[in-house]
Amino acid sequence: MLSHEEGAAHRDRPTMRDVAALAGVGIKTVSRVVNGVSTVAPELVERVHAAADKLGYRPNLTAANLRRTGGRTDTIGLLLEDVSNPFSSAVLRAVEDYARERNVLVLASSLDENPQRERELIRALINRRVDGLIIMPAGDDHRYVFTEQQAGMSFVFVDRQPSPLLADAIVSDNRGGARAAVEHLLRTRRRTVGYFGDDLGIQTAKERFQGFTEALVDAGLRPDDELTRHGLRTTEQARHAARALLAAHQPQAVFTSQNLVTIGVVEALHELDLQHRVAIVGFDEIPFAAALQPGITVMAQDPVAVGRHAAGRLFDRMNGDDSPPKVHTIPTRLIKRGSGELTLPT
Amino acid sequence: MLSHEEGAAHRDRPTMRDVAALAGVGIKTVSRVVNGVSTVAPELVERVHAAADKLGYRPNLTAANLRRTGGRTDTIGLLLEDVSNPFSSAVLRAVEDYARERNVLVLASSLDENPQRERELIRALINRRVDGLIIMPAGDDHRYVFTEQQAGMSFVFVDRQPSPLLADAIVSDNRGGARAAVEHLLRTRRRTVGYFGDDLGIQTAKERFQGFTEALVDAGLRPDDELTRHGLRTTEQARHAARALLAAHQPQAVFTSQNLVTIGVVEALHELDLQHRVAIVGFDEIPFAAALQPGITVMAQDPVAVGRHAAGRLFDRMNGDDSPPKVHTIPTRLIKRGSGELTLPT
DNA sequence: CTGAAAGCGCTTACAG
DNA sequence: CTGAAAGCGCTTACAG
Numbered sequence: 001m002l003s004h005e006e007g008a009a010h011r012d013r014p015t016m017r018d019v020a021a022l023a024g025v026g027i028k029t030v031s032r033v034v035n036g037v038s039t040v041a042p043e044l045v046e047r048v049h050a051a052a053d054k055l056g057y058r059p060n061l062t063a064a065n066l067r068r069t070g071g072r073t074d075t076i077g078l079l080l081e082d083v084s085n086p087f088s089s090a091v092l093r094a095v096e097d098y099a100r101e102r103n104v105l106v107l108a109s110s111l112d113e114n115p116q117r118e119r120e121l122i123r124a125l126i127n128r129r130v131d132g133l134i135i136m137p138a139g140d141d142h143r144y145v146f147t148e149q150q151a152g153m154s155f156v157f158v159d160r161q162p163s164p165l166l167a168d169a170i171v172s173d174n175r176g177g178a179r180a181a182v183e184h185l186l187r188t189r190r191r192t193v194g195y196f197g198d199d200l201g202i203q204t205a206k207e208r209f210q211g212f213t214e215a216l217v218d219a220g221l222r223p224d225d226e227l228t229r230h231g232l233r234t235t236e237q238a239r240h241a242a243r244a245l246l247a248a249h250q251p252q253a254v255f256t257s258q259n260l261v262t263i264g265v266v267e268a269l270h271e272l273d274l275q276h277r278v279a280i281v282g283f284d285e286i287p288f289a290a291a292l293q294p295g296i297t298v299m300a301q302d303p304v305a306v307g308r309h310a311a312g313r314l315f316d317r318m319n320g321d322d323s324p325p326k327v328h329t330i331p332t333r334l335i336k337r338g339s340g341e342l343t344l345p346t
Numbered sequence: 347m348l349s350h351e352e353g354a355a356h357r358d359r360p361t362m363r364d365v366a367a368l369a370g371v372g373i374k375t376v377s378r379v380v381n382g383v384s385t386v387a388p389e390l391v392e393r394v395h396a397a398a399d400k401l402g403y404r405p406n407l408t409a410a411n412l413r414r415t416g417g418r419t420d421t422i423g424l425l426l427e428d429v430s431n432p433f434s435s436a437v438l439r440a441v442e443d444y445a446r447e448r449n450v451l452v453l454a455s456s457l458d459e460n461p462q463r464e465r466e467l468i469r470a471l472i473n474r475r476v477d478g479l480i481i482m483p484a485g486d487d488h489r490y491v492f493t494e495q496q497a498g499m500s501f502v503f504v505d506r507q508p509s510p511l512l513a514d515a516i517v518s519d520n521r522g523g524a525r526a527a528v529e530h531l532l533r534t535r536r537r538t539v540g541y542f543g544d545d546l547g548i549q550t551a552k553e554r555f556q557g558f559t560e561a562l563v564d565a566g567l568r569p570d571d572e573l574t575r576h577g578l579r580t581t582e583q584a585r586h587a588a589r590a591l592l593a594a595h596q597p598q599a600v601f602t603s604q605n606l607v608t609i610g611v612v613e614a615l616h617e618l619d620l621q622h623r624v625a626i627v628g629f630d631e632i633p634f635a636a637a638l639q640p641g642i643t644v645m646a647q648d649p650v651a652v653g654r655h656a657a658g659r660l661f662d663r664m665n666g667d668d669s670p671p672k673v674h675t676i677p678t679r680l681i682k683r684g685s686g687e688l689t690l691p692t
Numbered sequence: 693c694t695g696a697a698a699g700c701g702c703t704t705a706c707a708g
Numbered sequence: 709c710t711g712a713a714a715g716c717g718c719t720t721a722c723a724g
Contacts, residue, residue: 013497015701026711039709056493061473062408063701067716084439093430096456108454110442127407147402151359267637288634291613361717372695385693409717413700
């Protein structure tokens with residue numbers, strides 16, 4: 001057995017050469033057996049398998065790919081907002097399932113809305129020669145995509161699109177969904193609608209606020225700055241903002257632009273015992289929405305569809321599809337559970 | 347520029363040779379610059395950087411590691427029950443954060459309690475030469491660990507331990523936590539306690555049921571088969587089981603052994619309007635527990651601590667620590683929110 | 693300070 | 709059907 005350094009990560013791991021020596025064949029015959037090439041004499045196949053088992057041989061995929069034509073690593077990169085966020089982790093799971101059927105593994109990382117981290121991680125993934133990248137982007141500058149595409153890297157964006165459109169993007173219908181959610185709220189003849197949302201610098205937050213505004217304008221209303229809070233990033237921030245706003249001005253209804261914000265605002269409504277008076281529809285599904293009283297009406301996204309479509313596009317691109325980049329919009333779905341259908345006290 | 351096959355994943359990507367040629371230096375000088383070795387003339391450093399930028403050069407980390415002493419890939423594998431489950435994804439996030447500080451990326455996959463998938467994925471990860479593996483195991487047969495450890499692979503188990511103990515394990519205090527949870531329930535002088543839990547074949551479910559039983563026995567009670575349901579894997583299964591059981595026999599209190607089960611049982615309690623009569627404590631934290639009425643008392647695990655400790659042990663092992671494997675138990679914490687402290691109607 | 697040669701573990705291209 | 713030589717993109721070990 002070839003001897004490496006002491007304490008090395010893979011010290012003394014047997015190589016094809018070791019297997020070949022023990023089986024009494026050439027290294028190329030071991031290679032054929034390992035790769036399942038059929039033109040090897042059955043007796044040699046047997047001997048190679050015996051030797052490999054005895055030594056605990058494991059083929060080194062990274063070495064194989066170095067010379068192999070096309071040079072795939074059978075690994076893709078997936079950059080998410082936060083792998084522990086329900087939306088992100090559902091996307092991850094869908095991508096993983098699609099990739100696994102094709103014997104591809106997923107390197108997943110969290111960006112936390114940090115553009116610098118986006119660049120560092122993309123570089124780290126490219127240096128490891130992943131076969132493709134799916135990105136829920138934190139930054140706005142995606143010029144690097146162009147250079148890397150030239151070098152053969154495939155990209156697909158999820159949740160937000162790069163601008164200008166340099167790569168495929170799979171996004172939720174943020175504007176249309178938000179608009180439909182607010183239209184739904186207005187159907188109960190409520191006229192004052194509060195808004196709690198994430199940082200407007202985030203593309204999805206901006207689109208959802210646009211949809212919110214459009215629905216109000218269509219109804220002859222307009223957003224009231226006193227009933228509007230942007231920049232909410234956590235449940236706690238949302239809860240505090242909602243407590244303050246609800247105590248000062250009491251809107252008849254509330255629209256929230258993402259899951260963590262919805263949770264915080266709902267908590268505040270319960271703390272102030274307003275949950276049966278102030279209607280609410282949240283964008284994005286939240287856990288436990290049905291167990292609350294009233295149940296929380298949401299405009300649900302479909303993260304599994306987002307992930308599956310993204311993986312599908314990425315694998316198409318990896319397999320040579322070079323049609324112009326397109327944006328694929330995944331519809332959202334209103335789930336009525338009570339909080340958005342409260343009847344106005346007369 | 348070296349020319350590869352058409353349609354290759356990394357077609358025409360420039361190599362060190364290309365950079366060296368353009369900069370008019372030897373390949374080794376490029377290597378020195380790329381790796382930040384300081385003994386290079388400033389002028390050459392400049393020329394190499396200029397050439398690399400112009401060509402869009404990206405060092406190939408997998409090729410570098412092939413020859414590099416120790417041969418690390420700066421990648422670890424993490425096998426979880428399901429990356430989209432809140433507990434698993436919190437562990438993933440903690441591992442990711444620990445790894446990132448050390449410039450290591452994480453290959454994450456879901457096992458879905460499938461032992462065959464565990465073996466396949468471990469093989470796939472070893473073939474990619476990850477530097478170490480963190481495993482939330484699905485199977486019970488971990489003999490492969492021994493062979494692979496001999497070959498230099500580092501292992502750490504999370505959530506469940508291998509048996510016999512071949513590798514470090516970071517686990518929650520399942521038995522003690524469950525026991526304390528039930529003791530807490532019994533403090534309100536309730537005497538009949540139902541149990542809803544996962545498949546008893548799962549180590550953690552078994553330990554939690556043990557803790558449940560111990561608490562009852564200590565109080566001079568014993569588990570009642572009619573009030574006990576095992577094998578619940580999803581929220582829906584738990585909800586249906588709870589509806590049926592609560593309609594037939596009405597226990598004064600209920601203990602649930604994991605988060606999805608807790609959610610289903612709580613939903614059933616609300617549907618039957620029993621949430622203020624039947625006390626409940628769930629093992630593992632659930633989202634929104636505070637917004638419900640009553641709030642849901644839980645025995646919370648600490649997935650972030652589990653992940654952080656696991657990553658810490660793994661990196662110690664990867665750095666040569668060869669002390670005997672140990673089990674590290676992470677304490678659980680009772681969070682009182684109302685459902686576990688209901689006073690008995692007199 | 694710099695670079696030519698050998699090698700990492702495998703596959704390709706080729707000859708027998 | 710089988711294997712020796714060359715090469716993948718880098719680093720190591722060495723000589724200048």
